Amino acid sequence: MNKIKGIYQKALQSALIKNSALGVLANILQTVFVSFFFVVIARVYPTAAFAQFLVATTVYQLIAAFSSMGLGQWFIREYNEVDDKALFTGKFVKIQACMGLCFYLVNIALALLLYADAEIVWLCIVLGTNIIFDNVIYALKNLNIAEFKQQKTLIVLTIDGFLRMLLACVLFVFPMEIISLSVVLIFLRFITVNLFIKMGSSNSLNIRKVWNVAIARDDFKKQIFANWRFVVIGSVSIVYWRIANIIISKLLTLEDVANYEISFRIFSLVMILPTIVSATVFTRFVQHFNDKAAQLLQMLYRKIYLIYSFFAILAYAFIYSFADLLLFYAFGDKYLDVVIPLQEMFLTMLLFPTVLLQANLIVAMKAEKIDMYLNLISLGLNVVGCFVGLYFYQSISVVNYAIFGSFLVFHVSQNIYLISNGITTVGRCLSFYTSMAAFIFVYQLVSRDYSPYWAFAGICLLLLAWSAKIINQLQKGNFDLKPSEN
Helix, strand or coil: CHHHHHHHHHHCCCHHHHHHHHHHHHHHHHHHHHHHHHHHHHHHCCHHHHHHHHHHHHHHHHHHHHHCCCCHHHHHHHHCCCCCHHHHHHHHHHHHHHHHHHHHHHHHHHHHHHCCCHHHHHHHHHHCCHHHHHHHHHHHHHHHHHCCCHHHHHHHHHHHHHHHHHHHHHHHHCCCCHHHHHHHHHHHHHHHHHHHHHCCCCCCCCHHHHHHCCCCHHHHHHHCHHHHHHHHHHHHHHHHHHHHHHHHHHHCCHHHHHHHHHHHHHHHHHHHHHHHHHHHHHHHHHHHHHCCCHHHHHHHHHHHHHHHHHHHHHHHHHHHHHHHHHHHHHHHHHHHHHHHHHHHHCCHHHCHHHHHHHHHHHHHCCCHHHHHHHHHHHHHHHHHHHHHHHHHCCCHHHHHHHHHHHHHHHHHHHHHHHHHCCCCCHHHHHHHHHHHHHHHHHHHHHHHHCCHHHHHHHHHHHHHHHHHHHHHHHHHCCCCCCCCCC
C-alpha cells in the first residue's frame, strides 16, 4: 500500500499541478477581463438593448455547442496513442474550422426562425461569426492540454480578455450602437485566433500546414461519426445552460433574460476552477485506466472528490451571504432583484464540481455511452421542468430549480454506475447527500436568524479545521482514501 501511495503522490506532481494551475490562471484572467466588459455593457446600454445582445450571444453559443462536436476529450484521449501527431492535430483543427463554417449558417437559419426582431437577427449574424473562430481556438486549447503546455493558452487568453476590457473602456469615451460593438468584438476575436495559431499552438503547427492538410470522407467518419457519443456529451453540456435563456426569452421578459444571464455569468466565474482542473485530472484518469492501475484511479477520484466538495460548499456560502453586495458593486442598484435568482442558481454549484469529476471519470473508463445517456436524461428533465413549471408559475425561479433538480438526478445516476464498478460505495454517496442537505438547512437558518456574514465566517473556520484534520490524518496514513476491498 505504501508503494502505491508513493506512486500516487509522484503522479500528482509537477505536470498535473502545473498544467492545472496554468489553465486555471489563464481562464481566471480572461474571465476577469471579460466580466469587466460584461459589467460595463450592462451599465452603459439600456436593459432592452443589453438583453437583445444576450439573446444573440445565447443563440450563437447554443449552436457553437454542436459545432465543436464535443471532441475535445476524444482528442486528448487519442493524442498520445497516434504516431504522427502533427498530421492528427492538423486534421482535427481543419475539421473543426469546417464544422464551424457549416454551423454558422445553421446559426443564421435558427435566428430567422426564432425571432422577428430585426435587431436580434442582425446581432445573431454578426456575433455568430464567433462560431468559426471558437472552433479553431477549441482545437488548439485541447492540443495544449494534451501536451501539458497550458502556458500558451494562458498568454493568448489573457491578451484576448485584455482587448475586451480595453473595448469596454472605450465605451465610456466613444459610445457606439450595440451592433457596432458586436462588429468590433468579431475583429478582436479574429486577432485572438491568429495569436492562438502563432503563439498558442504546437510548434509543429501553422496556418499553411493546416490549410494543406488533406481531409477525406474517412477522416470525418473517424473523428465525428465514429465518436458521435462525444458529440452528444460535449453539446449537451453547453446546451444545458443556453437552452434556459432561449426558453426565458420566449416565455418571460427581456428583463428576465438579463437577470438569468447575470446569474449565469457569476456562476460561470466559479465554474472555472473545477472545469480547468478536471480537464487535467481527466488525462490522469485516462493514464491510470489504460495502465490498469485501478487503485490509483480510485484514490485520485476520492481525493479530488473531497476537494471539490469543500470548494462547492465554500462557493455556495459566499454567494448566499454576499450576493447583494456583489451585485451592487458590480452593477449598481439596476439589477439588485437578481439576488434571489443568483442564490437559487448556486444550489446547483453544490453538485456541479463532483458531477463534472464523475463525468470525466466515466468517459476515461471508456463508458462515454453511459455518460451520453445520463446527459440526455438530465437535459430532458431540465427542459420538461422549465416548461411545466413556467406553465403554472411565471418566474425565473422555476428555471433555477429545474436545473438543480436535473443535476441531482444526474449526480445520483452517476453514483449508481460508479458504485456498480467499485469506484465508490453506497455509504460514501449517502454521506455526501446527507451532509449537503444538512449544510443547506443549517446555513440558511443561521443566515436568517443571525447574520449571513457570521454564517460565512463560521463555515470558513469549520472547513479550515476540517482540512487541517484531514491533512494531519493523511500525513499519518490514517485517512481513508485507500481503495475499497473488492
